[in-house]
Amino acid sequence: MNRETKNRKAESTVTARELSFRFGTNQVLNHVSFEISEGEIFGLLGPSGAGKTTLIKLLTGQLKPDEGCAMLLGRDTRELRAAEHKQIGIMMDNFGLYDRLSVYDNLSFYADIYHVSRSRIADILKSIGLYEARNTAAARLSRGMKSRLSLARALMNDAKILFLDEPTSGLDPVTTREIHSVLGEQRKRGTTVFLTTHNMYEAEALCDHVALLSQGRILEYGAPADVRRKYNHLNRLQLTLKNGQVLSLENSSASALQIKEYLEQEAIWAIHSTEPTLETVFIELTGEKLETCADCTAI
Numbered sequence: 001m002n003r004e005t006k007n008r009k010a011e012s013t014v015t016a017r018e019l020s021f022r023f024g025t026n027q028v029l030n031h032v033s034f035e036i037s038e039g040e041i042f043g044l045l046g047p048s049g050a051g052k053t054t055l056i057k058l059l060t061g062q063l064k065p066d067e068g069c070a071m072l073l074g075r076d077t078r079e080l081r082a083a084e085h086k087q088i089g090i091m092m093d094n095f096g097l098y099d100r101l102s103v104y105d106n107l108s109f110y111a112d113i114y115h116v117s118r119s120r121i122a123d124i125l126k127s128i129g130l131y132e133a134r135n136t137a138a139a140r141l142s143r144g145m146k147s148r149l150s151l152a153r154a155l156m157n158d159a160k161i162l163f164l165d166e167p168t169s170g171l172d173p174v175t176t177r178e179i180h181s182v183l184g185e186q187r188k189r190g191t192t193v194f195l196t197t198h199n200m201y202e203a204e205a206l207c208d209h210v211a212l213l214s215q216g217r218i219l220e221y222g223a224p225a226d227v228r229r230k231y232n233h234l235n236r237l238q239l240t241l242k243n244g245q246v247l248s249l250e251n252s253s254a255s256a257l258q259i260k261e262y263l264e265q266e267a268i269w270a271i272h273s274t275e276p277t278l279e280t281v282f283i284e285l286t287g288e289k290l291e292t293c294a295d296c297t298a299i
Contacts, residue, residue, distance in 0.1 A: 013038045013192045018068035028054045030216040041193040043207035050213045052196040056163050089159035091150045091167055099139035114157040124152045127182050144171040161192045200278040214286045231281045240270045
C-alpha cells in the first residue's frame, strides 16, 4: 500500500463539522457532520437535489459554508493552497472537458497543468476502456464515454482524494464493473474516495461507510451492512415453491417445522431472507425513493 498507510492507523482526510449552506432562502445543507478516513471509500447516498453536489463544492473549496467548517488534509477548505489542490481529483458532470480536443489531448492538457508525465495517459485510458477512442474528439463521445473521460481526468494527478459525483451514471453494466474495479485499486493504493450516488447497489458493493442524505440533512451513517441490520424489523424468510406460490415466514424456530416439511416434499424452488436494502431504509426514513426528491432542484 502506497503513502506509508499500511502500518499506521488511518487518518482523517475529510472532516465536515456542522456544515450549513443556503442558496438564497433555500437551505441546501443543514448542519452536516462526518469524517472520512484515509484509504476509505465513502458513499453519500441520496436523490438528485438532496445537496450532494453542493457538499462536494464545499469540501473542495469551490464554495464557502454559511456555518460550520470543512477540513481537507488537515486544512480548512476556505484556506486551501495549491499544494492541497494538487492532491484532489474531481469528477463532476463532464467538468473541465474540452469538446474540440481528442480524448488523448484532453488528458495531455491536464498532464501539463499537473506536471504529470504523459506516459500515464495510455494506462489510464486502458483501465477505463477508452484507449480505442483516444483520438476521438470529446464532442463525439457518448454520455457514458464522457463520464469515463471525466474519471480519467480525475485520475491524472495521482490524487490522495477523489471526489466522484455519480461516476457510473449512464454507463452499461460491463463498464460500471470496470470502473468499480478501478476504484477498488485506488483504495488499495491508499486513495480516499468520496462517492456520491443514488445507486444503492453501487454503494453496498464499494463503500466502507455511507451517509444517507435527504433535504440537506444526514439521516443515517455507518457501514452499509450495519445500516441495513439496524432497520431489519421484519426479519422474515421468503419461500418460493415449485408451483409458483410465494410464502413469507418468520425467520425463527417457529417456522422450522413448516420449512422441513417443504424440504422433505422437494417443493422449494428458492429461499431468501428479506433483510432491507439501503433503498428500503431510505424510504422508511423519508417516504421517498432515492431517484426522486420532492420539491428539490438539482443541487
